[in-house]
Amino acid sequence: MTRSNPARFTLSLGMLWLAAGALFKLFEGSPNDVPESVRDLSPFGALNTMRVAIGVELAVVGAVIALPRIGWLFLAALYCVFIGALLPLALSGETSCGCFGGNITISPWLMLGIDASLLVAVLATKPWRALPKESGLGFVALLPILAVAAYAPYKKIQEADLPTIERRAPVAFSAPVIPNGTPVSPSRGTAPEASPNAASGVAGSPDLTSEVAPTPDVAETTTPANPAELVLPEYRELRITDWVGQDVWDTELTYFYEAGANAGFAQGAFMPNSHVIVYRQTCHVCKEHLEKVWEEVQNGAPQWQGRTLVLLRLAETKDTEENNDCQLLPEPSEKITFPALKRGYVLTTPYSFDIDENNLIQNPVDLRTK
DSSP, X not given: OOTTOHHHHHHHHHHHHHHHHHHHHHHHOOGGGXXXXXXXXXXXXXXXXXXXXXXXXXXXXXXXXHOHHHHHHHHHHHHHHHXXXXXXXXXXXXSOOOBTXXXXXXXXXXXHHHHHHHHHHHHHTOHHHHXXXXXXXXXXXXXXXXXXXXXXXXXXXXXXXXXXXXXXXOOOOOOOOOXXXXXXXXXXXXXXXXXXXXXXXXXXXXXXXTTSOOOOSOOOOOOXXXXXXXXXXXXXXXXXXXXXXXXXXXXXXXXXXXXXXXXXXXXXXXXXSEEEEXXXXXXXXXXXXXXXXXXXXXXXXXXXXXXXXXXXXXXXXXXXXXXXXXXXXXXXXXXXXXXXXXXXXXXXXXXXXXXXXXXXXXXXEETTOO
């Protein structure tokens, strides 16, 4: 390999760009930075998808360093994968691709242009011909690089439990129950803009007033730890399927419920014999499902008669009155609002689950696939 060899230059440039993205994701990124389209396609979940992505990128970097006459092929293939993932992100209007973690915003269109340019440059210089056979550090040097590539993401990106918070102990209920066979009026309350007075670890908490149903009689609770005084771990994927058979007040939902109350939300409550719908106000699929349930309630559908509906909204820092798609809400219903989840936290929407007469979570359903 000579200094004037263009193949060496383009291959090094492509490798360094790849290494930069992998290292930024490793030290500054979060599994929540993985694009939703990629998370939906991946069978591993957000946490392991992040680990695998970083591991593969570091392994390709190692292959280019140790065996460039072979490594270029893996580098080119990976850039093709990147282009395939970036194109739908760019077309959907996403503002950041998450390629360098959540702290660095890079437009998918810009990243698409950079990756495509590097791919063309590598292929144009024909490294399979231009590089001498003795190029690189050799196969022996590749083995420890692969070991580091596999171990580093697993060691660095860990999922930790939330801080312990005392459970609620409701003793009296006056929950709004859908009357048998009686149509009810629609609710078109809109959520106000987010305010900065959120609890620690959650941001952008709106100050709800008349838009949220008054808190029912759920007095006599234990005194919980103040969520503002608790330190959240870096990452947590909240999986409703993991809570099946557990008392709803014994799950991680309690932490965010208390965080919402601490941030000024007028909270309803999780009720026995109820159906919970988890949604975001900017989610179009959420809007469609809520409108469907509203229509079923209006028409007296038997599955809703004599039950309590609990609408659990996940606030986001980008929420405004103008982008509230979910204005048609089935009534009567309990309304609970969680402040915007900390970056690095994932809770899929729209989702639904039941709470049985013993307060146990049952029948979780990912409504995106229903």
